[in-house]
Amino acid sequence: MEGRPLDDIALVERAKNGDVNAYEALVQHYQELAFRVAYQVTGNAADAEDAAQEAFVNAYYALGRFRSGAPFKPWLCRIVVNEARNRRTSAQRRTVLAERALVAQSSGDSAQSPEDAAEANEFRSILVATLQRLKEDDRLILAYRLFFDLSEAEMADALNVPNGTVKSRLSRALGRLRAALPADIRMPSAAGASDG
Amino acid sequence: MADPTRITDVQLERALRDLGPRYPYPPTPNLSIRVRGRITAQPIVRPRRLDLWRDPRRLALVAAVLLVLLGAAALANPTTRDAIAHFFHVQGVIVSRQPSPLPSLPSITPLDLGRRTTMADAQSAVKFKIAVPAELGDPDAVYVVSSIPGGEVALAYTPRPGIPLVKQTGLGVLITEFRGDLNPGFMGKSVGPGTTLEETSVNGDPGWWIAGEPHMIYVEVNGQGQQVTLRMAANTLIWEHGGVTYRIESGLSKAEAFRIAAGLP
Numbered sequence: 001m002e003g004r005p006l007d008d009i010a011l012v013e014r015a016k017n018g019d020v021n022a023y024e025a026l027v028q029h030y031q032e033l034a035f036r037v038a039y040q041v042t043g044n045a046a047d048a049e050d051a052a053q054e055a056f057v058n059a060y061y062a063l064g065r066f067r068s069g070a071p072f073k074p075w076l077c078r079i080v081v082n083e084a085r086n087r088r089t090s091a092q093r094r095t096v097l098a099e100r101a102l103v104a105q106s107s108g109d110s111a112q113s114p115e116d117a118a119e120a121n122e123f124r125s126i127l128v129a130t131l132q133r134l135k136e137d138d139r140l141i142l143a144y145r146l147f148f149d150l151s152e153a154e155m156a157d158a159l160n161v162p163n164g165t166v167k168s169r170l171s172r173a174l175g176r177l178r179a180a181l182p183a184d185i186r187m188p189s190a191a192g193a194s195d196g
Numbered sequence: 197m198a199d200p201t202r203i204t205d206v207q208l209e210r211a212l213r214d215l216g217p218r219y220p221y222p223p224t225p226n227l228s229i230r231v232r233g234r235i236t237a238q239p240i241v242r243p244r245r246l247d248l249w250r251d252p253r254r255l256a257l258v259a260a261v262l263l264v265l266l267g268a269a270a271l272a273n274p275t276t277r278d279a280i281a282h283f284f285h286v287q288g289v290i291v292s293r294q295p296s297p298l299p300s301l302p303s304i305t306p307l308d309l310g311r312r313t314t315m316a317d318a319q320s321a322v323k324f325k326i327a328v329p330a331e332l333g334d335p336d337a338v339y340v341v342s343s344i345p346g347g348e349v350a351l352a353y354t355p356r357p358g359i360p361l362v363k364q365t366g367l368g369v370l371i372t373e374f375r376g377d378l379n380p381g382f383m384g385k386s387v388g389p390g391t392t393l394e395e396t397s398v399n400g401d402p403g404w405w406i407a408g409e410p411h412m413i414y415v416e417v418n419g420q421g422q423q424v425t426l427r428m429a430a431n432t433l434i435w436e437h438g439g440v441t442y443r444i445e446s447g448l449s450k451a452e453a454f455r456i457a458a459g460l461p
Contacts, residue, residue, distance in 0.1 A: 018355030018368065020235055027228040035224045045222035056231040124215050146209060147216040174205050187207050 008072040016063045023063075026072065027056050033073070033148060034080045040143050041084035041136060051083035058083070074150065074157035081140065081158075119188040130180045138173035145170055286403060286436045287376030289443075291385045291393065307365060307427065309350040309372075310341035322347030324375055324440045330459035332369060346375030360447040362430045364410055369446040369456065376441030383443075385429070386412040396433075398442075398457050403435025405450055437461045 014022035034055055038048035059066075059079050066075060131139050137159075144150040144158060155170075156163040203211075318340040319326050326349050328334065335351035355361040355368035362368065374383075387393050390409030397403065410428040433453040434443045442460055444453050 014357070017357070018361035019357070020232060020354050023235060024228050024232045027231045031227040032224040035227070036219075036221050039221055048222075049225045049227070052225075053227050053230055053234075056227060057234050060231070060235045123211070124218060127211060127215050128220060142212060146212040147219060171205070174208055178203060178205070178208055181203070185203070187203055187211065 009069055012063065012066065012072055013068065015060065016066070016068075023060055030073065030076055031056075034076060037077055037080045037140075037143070037148065038084040040139055041081055042088050043132065044088075047087040048084065051087050052080055055080040055083045071154060071157065074154040077144070077148075077150070077158040078160060085136075116188070123185070123188045126182065126185060130177060133180060134173070134177060138176050141166075141170055141173045142177065286434055286441055287439070289376065289383045289385065289404075289434055289441060291387060291404060291406070307350075307370075309339035309352070309370075310348065312337055312339050314338060318349045322349055322373075322375075324373070326351075326373060327440075327442070327460045329371065329456045331456045332459075335371075341374075344374065345378035348372060348374035362445065362447045364428045364430050365445065369444065369448070371445075371456075371460075372443045374441055375439055376436050377439035383413065383441075385432075388412075396435075398433065398435035398454070399437065399461070401435050401437045403433065405431075405433050405453070407431040407450065433457055 008026065011022045011026050015026065031052065034052040035048055038051040038055070039045065042048045042051060055076065059076055062079070066072075131142070134142075141155065141159065144155045150158060152166045153163060156166050159166070159169075161169065313321075315326070315328075315334070315338050318338045321340045321342045323346040328351065332353055336354045337352040339350040339352065341348040341350075349372070351371040351373075352367050353359065353369040353371075359368035362370075385406065387406060388409060388411065391406060391411045392408045394405040394407075395402070396405045406429075408431075410430055411432070413427060413429040413432075429445055430447055431450075431453065432443060432445045433450070434441065435457070436442070438461065440461070442457070444456055446453060446456075448456075
């Protein structure tokens with residue numbers, strides 16, 4: 001899901017001229033990002049799917065207003081989040097917490113002892129649950145930076161805030177996440193605690 | 197005093213990066229096919245007919261339709277028909293010249309091209325050999341109307357480099373083919389002062405090149421004249437060969453339209 005601005009610019013230009021194949025290539029490349037960003041807002045797969053699909057259709061018809069050469073990814077994120085917010089209800093917010101799934105184990109974890117792996121997994125589950133309790137703005141900025149790898153400029157664009165405020169917003173969101181974690185939580189030996 | 201066992205910002209950032217690829221997302225659905233369907237389907241075709249009588253906003257168009265239908269009615273008189281057929285020598289098409297500018301229609305009026313299908317199915321539904329221009333290759337979509345004598349086929353091409361989007365159709369190029377010899381009043385064209393109407397010859401057969409300001413086109417849908425579609429059309433090359441009338445609508449120049457026509461009968 002890494003950025004590839006040059007490809008995007010060419011594809012967006014072709015799509016602007018009505019080339020639906022070019023737009024389909026953009027959708028294929030960004031559908032995972034769009035769906036996951038939407039899911040961070042809705043917490044519900046059906047609404048996230050609906051929001052992401054609608055966002056792609058709306059973005060296509062808005063291409064005429066999209067500035068040539070501008071980055072596509074943050075612009076898409078903004079449309080996705082708007083669509084996702086329109087679909088979120090308080091009832092869905094509650095299902096988020098009820099639906100909480102176990103965090104998938106990566107293959108890298110197989111090198112750990114079963115105890116370490118279980119501890120790391122438990123820690124991740126607590127992180128997911130705590131993120132879901134955060135305010136949406138905090139969750140989004142953390143997700144943009146640490147899950148979806150947006151640059152600071154892209155985050156400013158996606159969040160529609162001045163460039164200079166992104167760092168401080170990110171740091172405040174991180175602080176609130178830490179404050180929301182259980183008081184007795186400790187870094188597990190295997191989940192990002194070690195250097196390197 | 198800082199608690200040395202408390203998690204630091206750096207550790208928390210690292211933990212989140214570690215979590216990212218393992219976050220319990222539901223599987224990503226394949227959106228591209230559905231999005232593709234919606235962005236191609238929307239401008240190209242909607243499965244409803246233009247109902248002139250039910251929608252009050254369209255009543256204003258009725259006068260314009262009548263103008264064109266008057267031309268069709270003239271065909272009922274054999275003497276007039278011969279005169280028109282001689283002058284407008286493309287069977288199945290009536291072209292009438294209007295002295296005043298045409299009323300404007302919404303830029304995207306449903307095209308009502310018929311039922312979307314495969315090339316093989318379309319071929320089995322019409323009574324002529326469907327011609328596909330070599331210049332463009334296989335169409336992006338094929339539509340067929342089987343309710344008129346001999347049937348009608350529409351080949352739709354989406355815009356691409358060198359083939360601009362046509363606002364009136366939402367397409368790059370639209371080619372229609374039908375048995376003009378069996379459908380004398382099938383298609384009517386009303387041409388205003390801003391449109392040029394030029395007699396021409398396509399591959400040795402008589403035809404017309406209509407360009408400039410969009411012109412109005414009406415097409416009989418069910419062969420009985422009871423249902424028509426009415427819309428504005430872009431530059432059009434139209435000609436007839438062996439009883440089949442061919443029509444190419446696009447935003448292309450005359451020379452480019454002729455290049456496409458060269459690959460057709």
